[in-house]
Amino acid sequence: MKKPKTQRHVGDDGEGSARESILKAAEAVFAENGFDGASLRQVAARADVPVALVSYHFQGKLGLYREVFRARNPSTGAQRSAGLALARMEDDPDRRLEMILKAVLIPMLSLRNVEGNQYGVLLAREANDPKNRERGIIEEIFDPVATATIGLLRTTLAGRSEAQIVWAFQMVIGTMLYLMADSGRSVHLSDGACDPTDVDATIRAILPLFISGIRGG
Amino acid sequence: MKKPKTQRHVGDDGEGSARESILKAAEAVFAENGFDGASLRQVAARADVPVALVSYHFQGKLGLYREVFRARNPSTGAQRSAGLALARMEDDPDRRLEMILKAVLIPMLSLRNVEGNQYGVLLAREANDPKNRERGIIEEIFDPVATATIGLLRTTLAGRSEAQIVWAFQMVIGTMLYLMADSGRSVHLSDGACDPTDVDATIRAILPLFISGIRGG
DNA sequence: TTATTTATTGATCAAGTGATCAATTTTATA
DNA sequence: TATAAAATTGATCACTTGATCAATAAATAA
Structure with a gap:
């Protein structure tokens, strides 16, 4: 029996797209821990998304950090x-x-x-x-x-x-x-x-x- | 031929005791990088002492951090x-x-x-x-x-x-x-x-x- | 001197880091 | 439909992290 591998965030209006979930989680994690104190794994866990997806969407930690500001x-x-x-x-x-x-x-x-x-x-x-x-x-x-x-x-x-x-x-x-x-x-x-x-x-x-x-x- | 293993900081008025050197280095490294961004190895390198000596004198990173404030x-x-x-x-x-x-x-x-x-x-x-x-x-x-x-x-x-x-x-x-x-x-x-x-x-x-x-x- | 405490050193550990990859699934396009 | 592009996933990489250890050296006390 396979695990149901549905993309969790697409069309899911409750939590928005994966990209949005990551941004939202990143804002909180960075605010609480600072740039160096935060880890991509914390962000991914909070967004309920695999780690690799974060780097895929934002080209690394610094890119994610910048995007949080650009979005807000x-x-x-x-x-x-x-x-x-x-x-x-x-x-x-x-x-x-x-x-x-x-x-x-x-x-x-x-x-x-x-x-x-x-x-x-x-x-x-x-x-x-x-x-x-x-x-x-x-x-x-x-x-x-x-x-x-x-x-x-x-x-x-x-x-x-x-x-x-x-x-x-x-x-x-x-x-x-x-x-x-x-x-x-x-x-x-x-x-x-x-x-x-x-x-x-x-x-x-x-x-x-x-x-x-x-x-x- | 053995390396000369003299304690580098004792009696050395130029840089003070090892403890003092570490404190001074820690202040700079913590100021430049923050608590999370700083590493004990950066501090040790700046103080020109082995890493282990830092934890020996200050019981870990947080202890060192606190001591910088208590000293100043x-x-x-x-x-x-x-x-x-x-x-x-x-x-x-x-x-x-x-x-x-x-x-x-x-x-x-x-x-x-x-x-x-x-x-x-x-x-x-x-x-x-x-x-x-x-x-x-x-x-x-x-x-x-x-x-x-x-x-x-x-x-x-x-x-x-x-x-x-x-x-x-x-x-x-x-x-x-x-x-x-x-x-x-x-x-x-x-x-x-x-x-x-x-x-x-x-x-x-x-x-x-x-x-x-x-x-x- | 000897004995004892304190400092110093290099090595090692497990845990966590950001980044990257190929494989897979989903979506968009023709 | 078929095909291409975009998104998602789990695994793995080399590297750094703070902490700890036993062994050694130095300073101090007896």
Whole structure:
């Protein structure tokens, strides 16, 4: 008696195609263990797929890693760009600054709330890895939005030096990444009062810090 | 003819004892590759000792990793505590806030300038690793200073909620870690205008952002 | 000195790694 | 249908990993 060798993922709307299953599993495994800590066998097991299929679809570990970002980024990037476009049309400089910050922050901080989505954690991990320059993923993904954001910030901060503007931007991004990294430290230090999972409350708390900081500095 | 089997590191002031050589090498290798990306053989090669000696002195990879932090932290931790003690004696709330922030930030941001010192990069890496809770290193190292800092912040921010104070603290720490992580992004985005290696300039740039943010928010 | 503890060394182990292959099955195309 | 292309599978490759061992050398204590 033969084992039933049906292709498990084709037409199976519940879990999607094998390719999709692998991508989804890879995102979680990479987020939890980092690039080096993750193994293709972990990914394959989670996707319920033989190991060889992973390399077949993504040409190796690094290819899979890159593809996780390429698959997730368009959505987030589009949200941020759309928000920046709205901000660009706002005439009042103060309101424009607020809209810029919201456009940049909200799509990222919201990532954790999407069911089973670990892309935010993965992104924060990659951004804080000194080796990210070798991979070029961060540049590919963040540079367009970053330069657009800095350019837009410039219009609300007339008279500031380029360095001042970038420092302000880095403060925003650094804080954002730290909250995305899910170190659990905010909850720990505040005895539960600060919960980065609550995006609305987080924005309400940190936006005033940023705005006063940037305006006052 | 036998090979001369002298113990290479004993009494050798140039490179210190074998234990010290291993620790120094481990700091660099872990900083460059992360915990999972680093191998004991890389560490041993860099320290110019046989692999077995590493496990002998530090009881395995995790033990070595922990010891790197335990060895470096006392110095940095003492600097920060001393700065906080000075801040505590300052009566003027505004000046006290500035002293608190400097006490917390300067010892950390200065780490990169110490010759061949990669402890800052390593620390930032660990702090952004979601798995750091399993290891408990961050709590062991940061919690004392963190609670002291938050307690002191409270005295300069009368009327603020506990959450507000911790959010402000997290903004400072998140930005600090991002600048420590050596992603090279500040230099990249500012075309060289922002250089986290220049501690004085960095402090001059970001301290006003923090102070205005915290006071205004 | 001798005895004892501590360091150092090279070798080896089982387990896991990413990658690759030929064989098979499924899907798409003609 | 028949044929080609794409997808899936299990097996195997050479290699690296962390850990451990007994043997040796060195430092210390008696």
